[in-house]
Amino acid sequence: MATAFSPRLFMFLVLATPAFSVTPGPTAPLRFSRFLDPSNVMYLRWDFDIKTEIITFELQVRTAGWVGLGITNRYTNVGADLVIGGILPDGNIYFSDQHVLDDDTLEEDGSQDAKLLSLTQDAVYTTMRFSRPFRSCDLHDQDITDDTVRILAAYGLNDIVQLERDKTFVKSIFLLQMIHLDDLKAPEISYIYDLEITDFLIPEDDTTYVCTFLPLPIVNKKHHIYKFEGKLTPRNETMVHHILVYACGNASSLPTGMSDCYGGDPAFSLCSQVIIGWAVGGNIYQLPDEVGYSLGTPLDPQWIRLEVHYSNFNGLTGVYDSSGIRLYYTPELRRYDVGVLQLGFFTFPIHFIPPGAQSFSSFGLCKTGQFEEMNGQPIPDLQVQSYMLHTHLSGRRLKAVQYRNGSQLRIICKDDAYDFNLQEVRDVREETVIKMGDELLVECDYQTLDRTTLTFGGPSTMNEMCLIFLFYYPRNNISSCMGMPNIVDVVRELGQEASDTMEAMVLLNDIEWNNESIQKAEEACRDSEQLVIIKSVDEVVRNETGRIPTITPTPRGSCLESSGGKVESEDKLSFRTISRAPSGSSPLSPSYQSLSSILLVIMILFGILSAFPGEI
Numbered sequence: 001m002a003t004a005f006s007p008r009l010f011m012f013l014v015l016a017t018p019a020f021s022v023t024p025g026p027t028a029p030l031r032f033s034r035f036l037d038p039s040n041v042m043y044l045r046w047d048f049d050i051k052t053e054i055i056t057f058e059l060q061v062r063t064a065g066w067v068g069l070g071i072t073n074r075y076t077n078v079g080a081d082l083v084i085g086g087i088l089p090d091g092n093i094y095f096s097d098q099h100v101l102d103d104d105t106l107e108e109d110g111s112q113d114a115k116l117l118s119l120t121q122d123a124v125y126t127t128m129r130f131s132r133p134f135r136s137c138d139l140h141d142q143d144i145t146d147d148t149v150r151i152l153a154a155y156g157l158n159d160i161v162q163l164e165r166d167k168t169f170v171k172s173i174f175l176l177q178m179i180h181l182d183d184l185k186a187p188e189i190s191y192i193y194d195l196e197i198t199d200f201l202i203p204e205d206d207t208t209y210v211c212t213f214l215p216l217p218i219v220n221k222k223h224h225i226y227k228f229e230g231k232l233t234p235r236n237e238t239m240v241h242h243i244l245v246y247a248c249g250n251a252s253s254l255p256t257g258m259s260d261c262y263g264g265d266p267a268f269s270l271c272s273q274v275i276i277g278w279a280v281g282g283n284i285y286q287l288p289d290e291v292g293y294s295l296g297t298p299l300d301p302q303w304i305r306l307e308v309h310y311s312n313f314n315g316l317t318g319v320y321d322s323s324g325i326r327l328y329y330t331p332e333l334r335r336y337d338v339g340v341l342q343l344g345f346f347t348f349p350i351h352f353i354p355p356g357a358q359s360f361s362s363f364g365l366c367k368t369g370q371f372e373e374m375n376g377q378p379i380p381d382l383q384v385q386s387y388m389l390h391t392h393l394s395g396r397r398l399k400a401v402q403y404r405n406g407s408q409l410r411i412i413c414k415d416d417a418y419d420f421n422l423q424e425v426r427d428v429r430e431e432t433v434i435k436m437g438d439e440l441l442v443e444c445d446y447q448t449l450d451r452t453t454l455t456f457g458g459p460s461t462m463n464e465m466c467l468i469f470l471f472y473y474p475r476n477n478i479s480s481c482m483g484m485p486n487i488v489d490v491v492r493e494l495g496q497e498a499s500d501t502m503e504a505m506v507l508l509n510d511i512e513w514n515n516e517s518i519q520k521a522e523e524a525c526r527d528s529e530q531l532v533i534i535k536s537v538d539e540v541v542r543n544e545t546g547r548i549p550t551i552t553p554t555p556r557g558s559c560l561e562s563s564g565g566k567v568e569s570e571d572k573l574s575f576r577t578i579s580r581a582p583s584g585s586s587p588l589s590p591s592y593q594s595l596s597s598i599l600l601v602i603m604i605l606f607g608i609l610s611a612f613p614g615e616i
């Protein structure tokens with residue numbers, strides 16, 4: 001046995017060491033940050049290395065008690081992971097990788113996958129910095145992906161680690177942001193323009209969407225909008241949830257004033273092309289150096305619809321708000337104009353989602369074959385730089401897939417944990433070029449267990465949408481390219497005969513919706529011939545037909561074994577205490593980690609050796 005032992009041990013050490021050696025140290029700046037609770041008690045900084053797939057978190061909390069940070073899901077905190085730590089009154093540090101057993105109980109993971117980098121306390125804050133792999137091999141740890149991540153953050157006022165409802169928060173964050181403001185150049189001349197609601201009395205309702213139509217800045221020559229940020233009325237508690245800016249094609253018939261976006265007056269839901277999506281906590285979004293939104297040419301929008309979503313969960317009264325978006329624009333023109341291509345399922349009137357569905361997928365196809373003819377000139381390849389996803393409340397997952405010559409090229413973007421309240425512009429992970437002739441497919445997945453009647457496509461939040469906006473350059477004249485199935489064929493598959501679309505939509509109400517008919521309807525929609533409708537900015541409409549190609553999922557990457565050491569059953573304490581470094585603020589000594597990695601390697605090795613005795 002001893003002869004086989006040393007080369008394998010060597011191999012494991014070589015594999016295990018570099019992965020953790022690149023994590024930022026205890027003081028290296030972390031590029032991203034956000035408050036995690038409405039009262040700004042918990043502040044998170046983070047950064048990551050996309051190659052080694054290690055993320056570093058620094059959680060700063062206004063407490064002298066324990067602090068915890070982990071990842072949960074949409075429905076329950078049970079099963080969430082939570083890394084906890086703190087400093088005891090005697091100065092000893094505790095730190096542990098745990099998971100949530102039930103509403104208020106935590107249990108330490110058998111595999112310790114978080115690595116403590118520092119834990120400090122001053123008169124105001126307890127600050128814990130640690131790193132962890134995007135994907136550990138411990139089933140108690142949740143993966144960090146390109147999806148929306150629901151951060152679980154909790155703290156206590158003392159060192160008794162127990163979840164308390166009023167000190168436990170869940171916040172959706174898109175963690176793996178590719179570009180940071182500091183990586184970008186700012187122009188020398190820059191103007192500011194605010195798109196804002198004025199003195200809006202926030203209703204007592206939990207949720208309010210208020211819309212108003214506003215002009216974009218009037219300029220006498222072409223400018224570029226290159227940056228935007230949320231402009232919030234300062235307040236002790238954030239009530240603005242997210243803000244969307246939609247470009248309007250034609251200004252002449254827009255309503256004036258402020259109103260419920262999706263209420264009695266349908267005019268307030270006009271203009272559907274999203275150009276800016278900003279979610280609370282999102283800081284500043286700046287476009288890459290070579291691109292900008294064109295302003296001031298005849299092809300550019302002159303008006304926008306500003307949509308502000310308020311949450312008033314505490315039912316506060318008499319609160320006036322003047323929040324909105326601050327635009328930065330410049331006459332120093334960038335090389336390219338940004339264009340927005342809207343993809344997805346054509347919203348009205350075909351789109352339907354059955355009630356009681358655990359999962360129902362809608363597919364919308366785009367074919368780019370006619371784009372050049374519609375532009376009247378050749379179209380350069382589309383360089384996609386960012387995207388935004390959009391469904392309403394029952395949307396759970398979205399993705400956009402690119403096909404060329406009948407083969408899947410890539411999944412351009414996806415989110416398997418979509419959160420309606422976190423609609424923001426995200427940069428694509430890899431260079432994405434769309435060539436004329438490519439096909440683009442959008443899949444949206446919905447969950448309607450809380451509904452008893454059909455959900456139809458439409459602008460209200462109780463209706464649904466299935467849209468993905470691709471931000472690309474250089475701009476061309478196509479504004480949207482969306483698909484829908486032949487509904488007459490779909491209802492025939494469900495055993496009903498209709499002579500036209502309207503009759504088919506009415507017949508959908510006669511269908512008894514159970515899991516079998518739901519699945520049948522999904523398959524019928526997917527297998528039906530798609531009608532693809534393409535629109536240009538000047539409202540020229542073309543259509544063609546196609547078939548939904550199959551989607552090959554991207555395989556999950558491999559997981560990273562713990563290098564923090566396994567906790568054996570005999571020392572399964574509620575948490576382990578480690579004596580504090582003498583300086584009080586320096587991280588744990590490196591020897592602690594490397595010793596435990598070696599122990600782990602030996603344990604893995606013995607596990608492997610004993611599992612395959614025949615091979616040794």
Ligand SMILES: *[C@@H]1O[C@H](CO)[C@@H](O)[C@H](O)[C@H]1NC(C)=O
Pocket residue numbers: 038039236237316
């Ligand atoms: C913020 O202030 C309002 C009144 O000004 C108060 O009712 C509310 O409780 C405060 N919220 C927090 C989190 O302090």
Ligand SMILES: *[C@@H]1O[C@H](CO)[C@@H](O)[C@H](O)[C@H]1NC(C)=O
Pocket residue numbers: 249250251252253538539
């Ligand atoms: C814009 O509005 C004018 C006046 O109402 C109307 O004549 C024109 O058709 C509209 N154009 C588009 C593209 O909707």
Ligand SMILES: *[C@@H]1O[C@H](CO)[C@@H](O)[C@H](O)[C@H]1NC(C)=O
Pocket residue numbers: 404405435436437
């Ligand atoms: C698709 O395939 C044809 C023939 O194999 C080739 O000529 C064409 O360039 C391909 N299209 C793209 C966009 O690669």
Ligand SMILES: *[C@@H]1O[C@H](CO)[C@@H](O)[C@H](O)[C@H]1NC(C)=O
Pocket residue numbers: 375376377475476477538
């Ligand atoms: C868009 O269409 C306009 C005419 O409607 C045309 O002048 C312009 O060149 C077109 N732009 C592109 C990029 O094709």
Ligand SMILES: *[C@@H]1O[C@H](CO)[C@@H](O)[C@H](O)[C@H]1NC(C)=O
Pocket residue numbers: 355356357358449513514515
């Ligand atoms: C479908 O099955 C799920 C359980 O998997 C159930 O909760 C749901 O109510 C069923 N839907 C219908 C329409 O029967």
Ligand SMILES: *[C@@H]1O[C@H](CO)[C@@H](O)[C@H](O)[C@H]1NC(C)=O
Pocket residue numbers: 531542543544
């Ligand atoms: C598709 O376009 C053709 C003309 O190009 C038109 O006659 C037809 O009505 C359109 N079909 C639909 C469903 O819009």
